[in-house]
Amino acid sequence: MNPIDKLTNLFSRLPGIGPRQAKRLVYFLLKSDNGFLLEFSENLRKLKENVLQCRSCYRFFSSHGAQNFICPLCSDENADSRMMLVLEKDVDLDNFRKSSVYDGKYFVLGGTLPFLEKNPEKRIRSEAFLKEVERRVQEEGLQEIIFALSANPEGENTADYLQKLAGDFANANGLKFSMLGRGLSTGTEIEYSDAETLANAFHNRT
Amino acid sequence: MNPIDKLTNLFSRLPGIGPRQAKRLVYFLLKSDNGFLLEFSENLRKLKENVLQCRSCYRFFSSHGAQNFICPLCSDENADSRMMLVLEKDVDLDNFRKSSVYDGKYFVLGGTLPFLEKNPEKRIRSEAFLKEVERRVQEEGLQEIIFALSANPEGENTADYLQKLAGDFANANGLKFSMLGRGLSTGTEIEYSDAETLANAFHNRT
Amino acid sequence: MNPIDKLTNLFSRLPGIGPRQAKRLVYFLLKSDNGFLLEFSENLRKLKENVLQCRSCYRFFSSHGAQNFICPLCSDENADSRMMLVLEKDVDLDNFRKSSVYDGKYFVLGGTLPFLEKNPEKRIRSEAFLKEVERRVQEEGLQEIIFALSANPEGENTADYLQKLAGDFANANGLKFSMLGRGLSTGTEIEYSDAETLANAFHNRT
Amino acid sequence: MNPIDKLTNLFSRLPGIGPRQAKRLVYFLLKSDNGFLLEFSENLRKLKENVLQCRSCYRFFSSHGAQNFICPLCSDENADSRMMLVLEKDVDLDNFRKSSVYDGKYFVLGGTLPFLEKNPEKRIRSEAFLKEVERRVQEEGLQEIIFALSANPEGENTADYLQKLAGDFANANGLKFSMLGRGLSTGTEIEYSDAETLANAFHNRT
Numbered sequence: 001m002n003p004i005d006k007l008t009n010l011f012s013r014l015p016g017i018g019p020r021q022a023k024r025l026v027y028f029l030l031k032s033d034n035g036f037l038l039e040f041s042e043n044l045r046k047l048k049e050n051v052l053q054c055r056s057c058y059r060f061f062s063s064h065g066a067q068n069f070i071c072p073l074c075s076d077e078n079a080d081s082r083m084m085l086v087l088e089k090d091v092d093l094d095n096f097r098k099s100s101v102y103d104g105k106y107f108v109l110g111g112t113l114p115f116l117e118k119n120p121e122k123r124i125r126s127e128a129f130l131k132e133v134e135r136r137v138q139e140e141g142l143q144e145i146i147f148a149l150s151a152n153p154e155g156e157n158t159a160d161y162l163q164k165l166a167g168d169f170a171n172a173n174g175l176k177f178s179m180l181g182r183g184l185s186t187g188t189e190i191e192y193s194d195a196e197t198l199a200n201a202f203h204n205r206t
Numbered sequence: 207m208n209p210i211d212k213l214t215n216l217f218s219r220l221p222g223i224g225p226r227q228a229k230r231l232v233y234f235l236l237k238s239d240n241g242f243l244l245e246f247s248e249n250l251r252k253l254k255e256n257v258l259q260c261r262s263c264y265r266f267f268s269s270h271g272a273q274n275f276i277c278p279l280c281s282d283e284n285a286d287s288r289m290m291l292v293l294e295k296d297v298d299l300d301n302f303r304k305s306s307v308y309d310g311k312y313f314v315l316g317g318t319l320p321f322l323e324k325n326p327e328k329r330i331r332s333e334a335f336l337k338e339v340e341r342r343v344q345e346e347g348l349q350e351i352i353f354a355l356s357a358n359p360e361g362e363n364t365a366d367y368l369q370k371l372a373g374d375f376a377n378a379n380g381l382k383f384s385m386l387g388r389g390l391s392t393g394t395e396i397e398y399s400d401a402e403t404l405a406n407a408f409h410n411r412t
Numbered sequence: 413m414n415p416i417d418k419l420t421n422l423f424s425r426l427p428g429i430g431p432r433q434a435k436r437l438v439y440f441l442l443k444s445d446n447g448f449l450l451e452f453s454e455n456l457r458k459l460k461e462n463v464l465q466c467r468s469c470y471r472f473f474s475s476h477g478a479q480n481f482i483c484p485l486c487s488d489e490n491a492d493s494r495m496m497l498v499l500e501k502d503v504d505l506d507n508f509r510k511s512s513v514y515d516g517k518y519f520v521l522g523g524t525l526p527f528l529e530k531n532p533e534k535r536i537r538s539e540a541f542l543k544e545v546e547r548r549v550q551e552e553g554l555q556e557i558i559f560a561l562s563a564n565p566e567g568e569n570t571a572d573y574l575q576k577l578a579g580d581f582a583n584a585n586g587l588k589f590s591m592l593g594r595g596l597s598t599g600t601e602i603e604y605s606d607a608e609t610l611a612n613a614f615h616n617r618t
Numbered sequence: 619m620n621p622i623d624k625l626t627n628l629f630s631r632l633p634g635i636g637p638r639q640a641k642r643l644v645y646f647l648l649k650s651d652n653g654f655l656l657e658f659s660e661n662l663r664k665l666k667e668n669v670l671q672c673r674s675c676y677r678f679f680s681s682h683g684a685q686n687f688i689c690p691l692c693s694d695e696n697a698d699s700r701m702m703l704v705l706e707k708d709v710d711l712d713n714f715r716k717s718s719v720y721d722g723k724y725f726v727l728g729g730t731l732p733f734l735e736k737n738p739e740k741r742i743r744s745e746a747f748l749k750e751v752e753r754r755v756q757e758e759g760l761q762e763i764i765f766a767l768s769a770n771p772e773g774e775n776t777a778d779y780l781q782k783l784a785g786d787f788a789n790a791n792g793l794k795f796s797m798l799g800r801g802l803s804t805g806t807e808i809e810y811s812d813a814e815t816l817a818n819a820f821h822n823r824t
Contacts, residue, residue, distance in 0.1 A: 179412055185406075294467060
């Protein structure tokens with residue numbers, strides 16, 4: 001295959017990049033200097049060498065200076081290990097960290113659960129979740145699991161499933177579950193709010 | 207002026223209708239039957255006769271069967287008069303009622319306060335607000351004022367201003383202020399949430 | 413019915429106005445002064461008295477000063493009566509006039525023909541079109557009919573139909589048909605153009 | 619720098635990819651299989667080896683099987699060498715080829731000229747253009763140069779500049795200039811057309 005079309009195809013396989021944009025990217029690269037292309041190529045090639053997946057929270061992190069498979073957030077002794085914030089994916093975690101509101105620990109599920117999913121354990125890291133919950137309660141004094149999932153039925157279903165999964169253990173160990181509060185998000189106008197949001201905002205008024 | 211252009215101009219003065227749509231509306235009406243035009247014209251002409259503004263909550267309501275200037279919501283004896291929900295405008299009130307979550311009383315401010323507004327009393331019904339608060343505390347057992355304003359700086363500024371305005375009276379009478387809860391609104395995804403919303407959602411977790 | 417809901421319903425029947433905007437318009441009118449409401453009501457009531465439909469080109473025009481049912485464009489002796497521009501609707505005509513490129517006569521079809529339309533004579537003024545073509549050839553020296561219809565299959569179908577309808581008469585009287593030229597419209601970028609547009613632009617290059 | 623942030627930065631330098639999407643791409647790649655990453659990396663690294671820029675039309679083409687620096691379109695003996703279509707960029711050429719309307723030769727300018735550009739020779743390949751025009755007239759029987767540039771002031775300015783540049787040579791050699799035709803592009807509606815497009819469509823009626 002033509003090398004222009006070949007690289008266009010590879011770019012098209014990335015999420016959110018259509019064939020038209022993919023082609024534009026290839027022509028852009030053809031006009032870029034060689035240094036940029038080499039740097040790009042090298043960083044792609046070594047990506048998985050340079051990045052590890054944390055064996056505790058399952059986020060990706062730089063392998064540089066890492067002595068084991070535990071990320072700096074998980075090994076940070078200043079972080080509050082009594083709380084564990086459960087998120088769908090790495091970008092959610094990055095976005096949450098930007099808010100600077102939370103200084104506890106994390107866990108990345110790797111997905112959410114659609115309704116009527118027959119094999120939930122294939123969609124999310126439910127086994128790893130349960131194991132980590134038990135380990136953190138025993139070793140790190142974990143007291144609260146906070147589900148920070150999207151405010152839609154799939155997010156709620158996921159939280160429900162995990163609460164049931166860890167329910168007995170939680171009851172036996174005084175472990176608390178919580179979910180991010182519902183209400184008006186920044187910029188919300190009353191005129192355009194759905195009934196569920198208004199109801200939540202009313203019940204959670206402060 | 208040409209009657210087509212004349213009516214186009216009148217439509218253009220309505221909010222959200224540009225000159226192009228206005229003209230399209232006029233041509234549509236020219237092809238409509240006379241009955242529709244007459245009915246439309248009559249309903250416009252009699253609009254203010256047929257609608258009153260409530261002297262208690264300031265919303266608009268049908269004059270049909272009204273015996274004084276008090277709307278059915280304000281005179282409804284089943285509504286919980288211990289609560290008063292304060293809104294910017296009538297459509298906000300209509301939307302809130304659809305959520306069926308609230309069965310208390312209302313008050314429509316008629317606007318919000320921009321920052322550094324020199325004459326706040328001209329922008330919103332602050333005098334009427336204060337008078338109604340006092341009257342409802344004394345006559346109806348009002349205990350809580352809930353600000354249901356848009357989740358933006360102008361909404362917050364408006365709530366601040368009114369709380370200060372009624373502050374002394376509230377303190378002396380055990381009157382409580384509250385605001386709609388902040389957090390994730392329906393459909394919000396963690397990845398795209400702003401830091402303020404995540405912080406609110408975290409603090410208001412349930 | 414509640415007069416607010418009643419007028420909301422009437423506004424909702426206008427093209428491009430949804431129930432939410434309709435309600436906003438009614439609340440806007442409730443806060444407008446009485447003069448505006450009366451003027452609006454009057455202009456609606458008298459719309460059809462004040463506007464006539466031209467018996468030659470079928471556009472709508474002000475009845476003020478009109479001595480018969482012929483509009484000023486049709487009776488304008490300075491306009492070039494050798495050309496007749498055929499349009500779908502009044503707003504098309506208004507937009508075309510703004511371009512100031514054409515000083516001939518007009519005809520408004522009142523619609524376009526979808527493919528496989530069984531009763532084309534009900535969709536557009538085909539009978540009136542034919543009658544006007546014959547009259548204008550005989551009385552006004554008409555030589556060219558220009559179809560100024562949208563550049564889509566329905567527009568082309570309409571032009572085809574009318575050319576066939578008037579074909580024999582046109583052949584017998586040396587009457588010419590033409591269509592607006594196809595090519596790049598203002599702002600078109602080559603990268604995003606469809607193949608048909610590029611083909612037309614290539615064949616019609618200047 | 620963190621390898622995730624590093625690759626995110628590299629992706630962000632590509633046109634149309636913001637920092638948020640860039641990060642999402644990196645996390646996607648972290649979850650992709652190694653084969654895909656290696657293939658992507660390899661194709662980037664060898665891109666410039668595998669692609670040449672044609673010394674006649676300046677488009678990019680596969681070096682595979684190329685015996686000199688002339689692309690298959692330029693060396694195609696079946697193509698009509700009497701015409702030369704001048705385009706801004708490679709994607710324009712690719713899009714034009716899809717229309718299958720043209721079987722002549724090409725030339726890619728590499729840009730367009732803004733108004734008041736002081737150094738036009740740095741923005742587009744004007745020198746190469748002039749040299750190719752002369753060579754093609756003398757060696758290949760070139761008779762017509764077709765400017766296929768975007769229908770905006772910058773595109774027109776570019777065509778004007780090149781016509782002046784090659785004007786004397788063209789006059790002396792009977793070389794003709796043309797531009798893609800202006801008019802209604804596919805899907806254009808009369809109601810929403812600008813005056814310039816209607817004027818062009820009227821003058822270029824067919």
